[in-house]
Amino acid sequence: xxxxxxxxxxxxxxxxxxxxxxxxxxxxxxxxxxxxxxxxxxxxxxxxxxxxxxxxxxxxxxxxxxxxxxxxxxxxxxxxxxxxxxxxxxxxxxxxxxxxxxxxxxxxxxxxxxxxxxxxxxxxxxxxxxxxxxxxxxxxxxxxxxxxxxxxxxxxxxxxxxxxxxxxxxxxxxxxxxxxxxxxxxxxxxxxxxxxxxxxxxxxxxxxxxxxxxxxxxxxxxxxxxxxxxxxxxxxxxxxxxxxxxxxxxxxxxxxxxxxxxxxxxxxxxxxxxxxxxxxxxxxxxxxxxxxxxxxxxxxxxxxxxxxxxxxxxxxxxxxxxxxxxxxxxxxxxxxxxxxxxxxxxxxxxxxxx
Amino acid sequence: xxxxxxxxxxxxxxxxxxxxxxxxxxxxxxxxxxxxxxxxxxxxxxxxxxxxxxxxxxxxxxxxxxxxxxxxxxxxxxxxxxxxxxxxxxxxxxxxxxxxxxxxxxxxxxxxxxxxxxxxxxxxxxxxxxxxxxxxxxxxxxxxxxxxxxxxxxxxxxxxxxxxxxxxxxxxxxxxxxxxxxxxxxxxxxxxxxxxxxxxxxxxxxxxxxxxxxxxxxxxxxxxxxxxxxxxxxxxxxxxxxxxxxxxxxxxxxxxxxxxxxxxxxxxxxxxxxxxxxxxx
Amino acid sequence: xxxxxxxxxxxxxxxxxxxxxxxxxxxxxxxxxxxxxxxxxxxxxxxxxxxxxxxxxxxxxxxxxxxxxxxxxxxxxxxxxxxxxxxxxxxxxxxxxxxxxxxxxxxxxxxxxxxxxxxxxxxxxxxxxxxxxxxxxxxxxxxxxxxxxxxxxxxxxxxxxxxxxxxxxxxxxxxxxxxxxxxxxxxxxxxxxxxxxxxxxxxxxxxxxxxxxxxxxxxxxxxxxxxxxxxxxxxxxxxxxxxxxxxxxxxxxxxxxxxx
Numbered sequence: 001x002x003x004x005x006x007x008x009x010x011x012x013x014x015x016x017x018x019x020x021x022x023x024x025x026x027x028x029x030x031x032x033x034x035x036x037x038x039x040x041x042x043x044x045x046x047x048x049x050x051x052x053x054x055x056x057x058x059x060x061x062x063x064x065x066x067x068x069x070x071x072x073x074x075x076x077x078x079x080x081x082x083x084x085x086x087x088x089x090x091x092x093x094x095x096x097x098x099x100x101x102x103x104x105x106x107x108x109x110x111x112x113x114x115x116x117x118x119x120x121x122x123x124x125x126x127x128x129x130x131x132x133x134x135x136x137x138x139x140x141x142x143x144x145x146x147x148x149x150x151x152x153x154x155x156x157x158x159x160x161x162x163x164x165x166x167x168x169x170x171x172x173x174x175x176x177x178x179x180x181x182x183x184x185x186x187x188x189x190x191x192x193x194x195x196x197x198x199x200x201x202x203x204x205x206x207x208x209x210x211x212x213x214x215x216x217x218x219x220x221x222x223x224x225x226x227x228x229x230x231x232x233x234x235x236x237x238x239x240x241x242x243x244x245x246x247x248x249x250x251x252x253x254x255x256x257x258x259x260x261x262x263x264x265x266x267x268x269x270x271x272x273x274x275x276x277x278x279x280x281x282x283x284x285x286x287x288x289x290x291x292x293x294x295x296x297x298x299x300x301x302x303x304x305x306x307x308x309x310x311x312x313x314x315x316x317x318x319x320x321x322x323x324x325x326x327x328x329x330x331x332x333x334x335x336x337x338x339x340x341x342x343x344x345x346x347x348x349x350x351x352x353x354x
Numbered sequence: 355x356x357x358x359x360x361x362x363x364x365x366x367x368x369x370x371x372x373x374x375x376x377x378x379x380x381x382x383x384x385x386x387x388x389x390x391x392x393x394x395x396x397x398x399x400x401x402x403x404x405x406x407x408x409x410x411x412x413x414x415x416x417x418x419x420x421x422x423x424x425x426x427x428x429x430x431x432x433x434x435x436x437x438x439x440x441x442x443x444x445x446x447x448x449x450x451x452x453x454x455x456x457x458x459x460x461x462x463x464x465x466x467x468x469x470x471x472x473x474x475x476x477x478x479x480x481x482x483x484x485x486x487x488x489x490x491x492x493x494x495x496x497x498x499x500x501x502x503x504x505x506x507x508x509x510x511x512x513x514x515x516x517x518x519x520x521x522x523x524x525x526x527x528x529x530x531x532x533x534x535x536x537x538x539x540x541x542x543x544x545x546x547x548x549x550x551x552x553x554x555x556x557x558x559x560x561x562x563x564x565x566x567x568x569x570x571x572x573x574x575x576x577x578x579x580x581x582x583x584x585x586x587x588x589x590x591x592x593x594x595x596x597x598x599x600x601x602x603x604x605x606x607x608x609x610x611x612x613x614x615x616x617x618x619x620x621x622x623x624x625x626x627x628x629x630x631x632x633x634x635x
Numbered sequence: 636x637x638x639x640x641x642x643x644x645x646x647x648x649x650x651x652x653x654x655x656x657x658x659x660x661x662x663x664x665x666x667x668x669x670x671x672x673x674x675x676x677x678x679x680x681x682x683x684x685x686x687x688x689x690x691x692x693x694x695x696x697x698x699x700x701x702x703x704x705x706x707x708x709x710x711x712x713x714x715x716x717x718x719x720x721x722x723x724x725x726x727x728x729x730x731x732x733x734x735x736x737x738x739x740x741x742x743x744x745x746x747x748x749x750x751x752x753x754x755x756x757x758x759x760x761x762x763x764x765x766x767x768x769x770x771x772x773x774x775x776x777x778x779x780x781x782x783x784x785x786x787x788x789x790x791x792x793x794x795x796x797x798x799x800x801x802x803x804x805x806x807x808x809x810x811x812x813x814x815x816x817x818x819x820x821x822x823x824x825x826x827x828x829x830x831x832x833x834x835x836x837x838x839x840x841x842x843x844x845x846x847x848x849x850x851x852x853x854x855x856x857x858x859x860x861x862x863x864x865x866x867x868x869x870x871x872x873x874x875x876x877x878x879x880x881x882x883x884x885x886x887x888x889x890x891x892x893x894x895x
Binding site for chain 2: 640641647651652659661662665715716722723725728740741745747749752771778782807835836838843851852855859878879886
């Protein structure tokens with residue numbers, strides 16, 4: 001796999017005694033949009049800083065385009081970073097900001113201005129060339145930061161929570177534009193966020209991180225539909241988790257003893273193993289005419305109307321510690337206090353091995 | 355993660371060494387020199403504690419320290435009491451757009467030199483100065499009052515300076531208070547007086563402490579104001595120090611007295627240390 | 636009730652303004668006195684005492700000395716303060732808090748004691764009293780001030796701005812000249828002007844550390860020996876005027892500051 005643009009190989013990092021990254025390996029393909037998704041403290045920002053050259057890892061190596069860049073300073077590596085607070089130079093015009101990287105490369109003023117204008121046009125801010133950063137809105141500053149980083153044509157663009165400072169509406173709008181710009185320029189983007197909706201909307205390749213490790217990686221559709229671990233099943237979208245023990249395993253089918261009863265589903269696992277089953281809210285069915293696998297009955301504790309659906313929380317009668325999270329149709333007539341049958345289909349159950 | 359860790363160690367040390375070196379060479383080293391000097395006999399050199407024991411045994415030296423502490427305490431209290439209402443009026447009663455100008459004007463004389471400021475008060479308080487001429491002219495007093503060369507004159511000169519300094523610090527403090535505190539207090543049923551006593555005053559107290567400490571340090575170490583306005587009728591510590599150098603060239607005794615003065619300031623600093631922190635924005 | 640508070644406030648404020656300005660007004664008014672004593676009644680206006688000041692070479696050379704000492708010592712204090720603030724804000728240094736405390740320590744010590752210490756040190760080292768010695772003392776009192784002002788303005792945002800510049804290929808010296816100094820310019824100017832006013836007005840260190848060539852406050856002190864004199868009023872008014880110019884410049888640099 002020497003074709004990988006970025007190859008992070010067994011990277012570990014500590015701040016003082018505190019380990020923040022534990023043996024992380026990751027490959028990034030040219031032209032891809034990679035999202036590093038995780039809660040704060042998961043190590044995702046440290047990993048980005050290591051890629052950008054702001055932090056040298058305690059152990060492991062980083063290869064970019066096949067070259068060992070582990071200890072190469074930020075300026076000398078083919079990456080550029082878009083900072084969370086944009087870090088625009090407040091005393092320079094937008095044009096001078098965007099042209100700064102070219103100026104450092106010794107490009108003459110006329111070429112610089114022309115290319116800065118092109119980059120600004122690319123992000124839809126052609127008219128802002130002579131303005132000062134403080135005259136722009138948050139969304140516009142974000143675009144200037146993007147143009148400033150893209151104009152020097154990096155092999156990899158690193159974005160640190162780029163939409164974190166924007167309000168929700170602007171965030172969704174900028175999200176679409178980011179994706180469009182990335183497709184147009186073809187540069188590989190690596191983008192850090194804790195927002196799973198942002199991750200699903202943008203990523204070609206989604207990397208779920210927790211506690212300094214990569215929990216799961218792959219296309220967002222796969223990560224959502226078939227999460228590899230309990231953490232990614234609950235962090236990337238919600239899930240109902242059933243804990244159980246394997247009682248029988250043959251012919252690619254396992255039978256698992258769970259609080260609501262025995263469940264048979266496709267999969268392999270040794271008899272006696274403790275495993276977890278995850279079910280997405282939209283795959284749980286309330287009422288008598290449900291799926292093929294009965295999950296007992298449950299007492300509804302909360303119903304929240306969400307517009308196109310109702311989010312229902314219900315505690316299992318068989319095991320009150322088991323909480324069902326159900327996405328019910330908007331027209332469903334459930335009330336808190338109701339006791340109701342819960343079921344699902346075998347194919348929608350996700351087998352988690354940890 | 356606010357700092358860069360990928361550069362060599364040479365650059366950061368090259369940046370901070372000049373300032374540290376300057377401080378060590380011209381601030382710490384002089385202190386050490388002063389310490390040695392204070393333990394040396396003025397006549398003939400040699401190690402001695404005589405300079406310190408002289409301070410603790412000679413009542414006239416003691417008297418200077420007591421005077422200094424008394425004057426400083428009076429000045430600090432009077433200045434805070436005068437400045438707080440003034441700062442409050444500037445921050446609360448003056449319309450927003452005039453506040454900056456009002457404050458700037460109020461502290462303009464702050465920027466004249468010590469010498470000129472004290473001299474100006476001498477003009478006002480002298481035997482035939484403005485106040486006495488006015489009083490006798492109006493027939494309020496038959497004889498001119500003895501105003502200059504008194505403790506009253508020293509205190510007036512100091513209070514003049516520190517009212518301006520404290521107005522600056524207290525004003526800044528009042529403006530930093532979020533208006534929400536006052537609104538919240540009013541919303542919960544507190545009247546203006548109770549809002550002030552229970553919310554505004556406690557929240558500005560740390561700022562007042564910083565100002566009061568500054569007043570203490572600057573006041574107890576100032577030579578000019580007591581020398582010009584108080585004269586030699588009662589000596590304060592800085593006058594005593596300068597006297598040893600000026601008349602007798604007695605550096606060891608002057609050093610010992612400076613170190614004792616410094617020790618008093620340090621005790622005051624430790625007492626208010628937790629309110630006096632320089633923070634990075 | 637509200638009306639009473641307003642009226643009381645007005646009376647109080649006018650009284651305090653009166654107290655603050657009384658000596659300054661008396662100083663300036665009697666600097667224009669036509670006769671030889673700066674006491675009532677007022678006999679002016681006349682500029683004869685300003686003439687006397689400007690033709691007194693001791694005073695004019697002291698004024699020039701004061702300006703030179705103020706400019707050079709402030710430039711030195713700002714340079715040292717800026718470099719150290721940059722170093723401490725950007726890099727993790729061992730026992731950083733302790734070293735920062737050391738640099739700001741002189742703020743809590745009386746000028747008299749700083750001057751005394753330098754006098755004893757220079758006396759031992761055999762350094763003669765001079766304007767240079769006084770200038771060194773002025774750097775000691777102003778360095779912690781410049782450091783504290785500039786350091787307090789170097790936030791995480793500024794640090795990211797510099798990182799961005801480095802990331803875009805700027806070598807360290809270009810980061811300093813093109814980014815750090817321009818971004819920090821308001822704090823640098825503010826601390827420079829503040830240092831200027833403190834050095835310009837400083838008395839006791841100059842008094843202890845200079846002999847023949849001296850600064851203006853010391854020369855004014857010498858004038859005071861002749862008692863109340865309109866000439867002292869005139870030179871005091873001039874000193875006041877220069878301080879005001881410095882303060883106004885200081886205010887303007889602060890006001891010019893725009894949000895980033």
